Amino acid sequence: xxxxxxxxxxxxxxxxxxxxxxxxxxxxxxxxxxxxxxxxxxxxxxxxxxxxxxxxxxxxxxxxxxxxxxxxxxxxxxxxxxxxxxxxxxxxxxxxxxxxxxxxxxxxxxxxxxxxxxxxxxxxxxxxxxxxxxxxxxxxxxxxxxxxxxxxxxxxxxxxxxxxxxxxxxxxxxxxxxxxxxxxxxxxxxxxxxxxxxxxxxxxxxxxxxxxxxxxxxxxxxxxxxxxxxxxxxxxxxxxxxxxxxxxxxxxxxxxxxxxxxxxxxxxxxxxxxxxxxxxxxxxxxxxxxxxxxxxxxxxxxxxxxxxxxxxxxxxxxxxxxxxxx
Numbered sequence: 001x002x003x004x005x006x007x008x009x010x011x012x013x014x015x016x017x018x019x020x021x022x023x024x025x026x027x028x029x030x031x032x033x034x035x036x037x038x039x040x041x042x043x044x045x046x047x048x049x050x051x052x053x054x055x056x057x058x059x060x061x062x063x064x065x066x067x068x069x070x071x072x073x074x075x076x077x078x079x080x081x082x083x084x085x086x087x088x089x090x091x092x093x094x095x096x097x098x099x100x101x102x103x104x105x106x107x108x109x110x111x112x113x114x115x116x117x118x119x120x121x122x123x124x125x126x127x128x129x130x131x132x133x134x135x136x137x138x139x140x141x142x143x144x145x146x147x148x149x150x151x152x153x154x155x156x157x158x159x160x161x162x163x164x165x166x167x168x169x170x171x172x173x174x175x176x177x178x179x180x181x182x183x184x185x186x187x188x189x190x191x192x193x194x195x196x197x198x199x200x201x202x203x204x205x206x207x208x209x210x211x212x213x214x215x216x217x218x219x220x221x222x223x224x225x226x227x228x229x230x231x232x233x234x235x236x237x238x239x240x241x242x243x244x245x246x247x248x249x250x251x252x253x254x255x256x257x258x259x260x261x262x263x264x265x266x267x268x269x270x271x272x273x274x275x276x277x278x279x280x281x282x283x284x285x286x287x288x289x290x291x292x293x294x295x296x297x298x299x300x301x302x303x304x305x306x307x308x309x310x311x312x313x314x315x316x317x318x319x320x321x322x323x324x325x326x
Contacts, residue, residue, distance in 0.1 A: 065266040069256070070273070078252030079274055082238050085166070085248060089173035089238075090231055096174060097181025104186055115182065122179035128240050131172040135244040138163055169241040169248075173234065180230050188223035189215060221290075228286040232279050239271075249274055 055061065069075060103115035122130070192215050200210040242251035253267040260267075291304070303311065 060265065061269060062263070062266045065263050066269050069253075069263065069267055069270045074252050074256060075249070075270060075274075078247055078249040081166075081246065082235070082249040082278075085169050085173065085238050085241060085246070086231075086235050088170045089177055089234060092170070092174035093177025093181050093234070094227070096178030097183075097185050100178060100182035101185035101189065104182065105189065119179045119182050122176055127172070127176050127237055128243060130176055131168065131240055131244050134163070134168045134172045137168075165241075165244055165246040168244050169238075169246050172244075173237065173241075176237075177230070177234055181227060184223055184226045184230060185219070187226070188219035188221075191222040192218045224286065224289055228282060228289075232282055235278050235282070236275060 056063075100115045100118060103111040104119070106112060196214055196218065197210070200214045205214075238248055239250035241248050242254060247255060250271055253271045257264040257267045287304075
């Protein structure tokens with residue numbers, strides 16, 4: 001039946017009245033698809049799996065011999081020497097770096113010139129050259145005297161009696177470390193806002209108190225990451241003390257490799273794993289120190305690895321539930 005001209009046609013409103021729309025909170029938001037990310041992830045996982053498979057199954061690495069050497073007393077004695085040299089050199093190098101940085105920032109032109117020359121010289125000379133030079137220092141100077149320049153000496157001593165292998169290694173590494181630590185400390189001090197210096201000076205605080213309580217704690221936020229990176233380099237740099245007759249971790253492995261030529265590769269892997277362990281421990285300590293000094297500088301502290309793991313597992317469970325509900 002046709003409608004007369006001019007009549008109004010009324011449509012049923014079932015889509016509005018009978019089927020009300022869902023609230024926004026109940027609607028599912030689809031994430032943006034990123035196929036490139038998934039492809040790159042798959043490629044990386046395949047390459048990592050191939051690398052691990054080759055590392056485990058290749059008989060050239062002789063993992064049974066690696067397990068034999070890993071905890072041998074000779075290796076552990078060398079590891080103890082590496083830790084001892086690193087500890088002494090890190091402390092002395094940091095103290096020397098702080099003194100050099102303060103001298104570089106002082107108003108005395110003599111102190112600035114001496115500090116700059118020291119940093120320039122030891123950053124230019126390779127560490128192995130410094131160690132070999134100190135090792136043969138007794139050939140250049142039989143005795144060392146302390147007194148008035150071009151005048152009488154107050155006392156003198158035989159340098160060869162004090163220059164043990166451990167002393168040569170620690171002194172050489174400390175001298176080299178102080179040059180780099182000086183620039184790290186100086187950069188950290190310069191990173192403190194100038195307004196902090198002006199506010200401390202306006203309060204009439206002594207210079208020493210300003211540095212200890214205001215400037216240096218804020219500078220540590222910049223110093224710690226850079227110096228820990230330098231400390232990791234120091235741990236690896238201790239392998240050079242083998243050339244001054246000190247059997248550290250690398251030196252012990254090198255000596256055993258000369259005695260057992262067939263175990264050279266397992267011994268190198270032993271050294272590699274121990275260095276990985278040492279640097280990993282330092283990195284973990286670095287994270288918690290940085291997290292401690294981040295208080296007051298950030299709105300919330302960075303999550304720890306355990307907190308990140310818990311958050312990741314919670315997000316994964318929530319995603320699985322959403323996928324199962326669809």
